[in-house]
Amino acid sequence: MKINTFFAVPAVLLAAQFSWAQGPVNSKEKLNPVIENFVNEINRSSQLEDMAHELLDGIGPRLVGTPEMLAANNWTADKLRSWGVEANLQQFGTWKGWQRGITHVDMVYPRVKSLSATQLAWSPATKRAIEAEVVVLPKAASKAEFDQWLPSVKGKIVLMAQYQKIGRSDEQIKEFATPELYEKLRAQKEQDSKDFRDYVKNIGYDNNTLPEALEKAGAAGIAISNWTGIMGANRIFGAKTSKIPMIDIDVEDYGMLFRMAEKGSKPKIKVEAQSTVLPDAKTFNTVGIIKGKEKPNEYVVLSAHLDSWDGAQGATDNGTGVLTMLETMRILKKYYPNNKRTIVVGLWGSEEQGLNGSRGFVADNPEIMKGVQAVFNQDNGTGRVVNISGQGFVHAYDYIGRWLNGVPKNVRDQIKTDFPGMPGGGGSDHASFVAAGVPGFSLSSLNWGYFGYTWHTTKDTYDKIVFDEVKNNVILTASLAYMASEDPEFTNREKREMPLDDKGQVTKWPEVKQPRRDSRDFK
Known part of the structure; x- marks a missing residue:
């Protein structure tokens, strides 16, 4: 028989159609003794x-x-x-x-604050702590403009991820905002995500090739914030670099650094990311x-x-x-x-x-x-x-x-x-x-x-x-x-x-x- 359509059947209905298994289907069912032992044991x-x-x-x-x-x-x-x-x-x-070691990241200028950060899987280690200025990606409209900017990253740590204007979950915004405000914020978030995707595309790179280009240009490190949209939870995947550390910073601290760098405060962070490359x-x-x-x-x-x-x-x-x-x-x-x-x-x-x-x-x-x-x-x-x-x-x-x-x-x-x-x-x-x-x-x-x-x-x-x-x-x-x-x-x-x-x-x-x-x- 050939079947080319879907059909859904509740398990309770399925169960009623077969008789060889032990146990009637009701609230006082008598289980097969072996399965009853399973239930009791667990x-x-x-x-x-x-x-x-x-x-x-x-x-x-x-x-x-x-x-x-x-x-x-x-x-x-x-x-x-x-x-x-x-x-x-x-x-x-x-x-x-590879084996992970400690990750310790501190902002050291314009004030001191320990940051919540994690090195990505397989990230290269820092031989000694790196202290460097943090910069954001430029407002470039083409690959030519971006490539002209690239040499300026030498010796600096680049914030490579999208900036999140609001670090609250959608569920919380929906609970407390008026319907009009919720729709406004939702639409703005969608537009911001689209704008960032279009930006990366317009400068001629993607999530794999952009870290490689920054590393080649002499960046001291790369930081992202792979935020889930739920407060406190970031996703940790693998580093895309071969020589410089690549770290993930929680949305709150990442946003602070981003605003400081964008506004000209020239923040500096100190990164110690220990790990060991093994055979x-x-x-x-x-x-x-x-x-x-x-x-x-x-x-x-x-x-x-x-x-x-x-x-x-x-x-x-x-x-x-x-x-x-x-x-x-x-x-x-x-x-x-x-x-x-x-x-x-x-x-x-x-x-x-x-x-x-x-x-x-x-x-x-x-x-x-x-x-x-x-x-x-x-x-x-x-x-x-x-x-x-x-x-x-x-x-x-x-x-x-x-x-x-x-x-x-x-x-x-x-x-x-x-x-x-x-x-x-x-x-x-x-x-x-x-x-x-x-x-x-x-x-x-x-x-x-x-x-x-x-x-x-x-x-x-x-x-x-x-x-x-x-x-x-x-x-x-x-x-x-x-x-x-x-x-x-x-x-x-x-x-x-x-x-x-x-x-x-x-x-x-x-x-x-x-x-x-x-x-x-x-x-």
């Missing part, structure tokens, strides 16, 4: 908080190529082994080695396996990426996904000793640079890919799972429905489903499997402000985790893994008929992409 003896402390407070952020990432690989493998799960590190490539580092996935007792060559895969950016602790991206999958493996090993299919947990490396770990696993394990029953991936914050898509597989409705029927009602009722859905082309690791035609499903969470507040920001810390929500997701994942393992049928992989795009062309199933196995392949 509610009474959860190890989530202790593991979160060890991973997030102890090891911290897990940037690919850093010693902390390797420490996290070893910690997760050791944790799995402590529960009797076979675990190992599987190398998929190498990355440039190229091997990059690994942590893989744990509980061998199947009846169908060892068929697999249920639990998936989450272990790496993170390093502006904070990587708590909700993706510490919570890792904790979910580890705790799921712990209780599966404890309460499901006779698993029919092999259960695999993959904690992937270098997801943040393009799903490299999971793509490497798909490419390197073709025999496993043939036998995958399902992949369950979690990677969007601390919230309870509220959506599961069929990812474009025609018959996903059938087997996802059977499996959801075994999930406790209070967990199941939170979830909306859409079938057949569209195949994920990226965004998280389930897409690596979907592209290869393997049923990979994203367990999509309620965002709890994820994209605005914690995603890749300086605020992605332990205290943002809501552990009751993570417990909910462990119960869901363990139940789905159990049901998928027990299912008498192997999942059907027939793909949907793809719809037309805006131009009337048939959209294509995502192509299989090879992982970047070396940092030099990354642009």
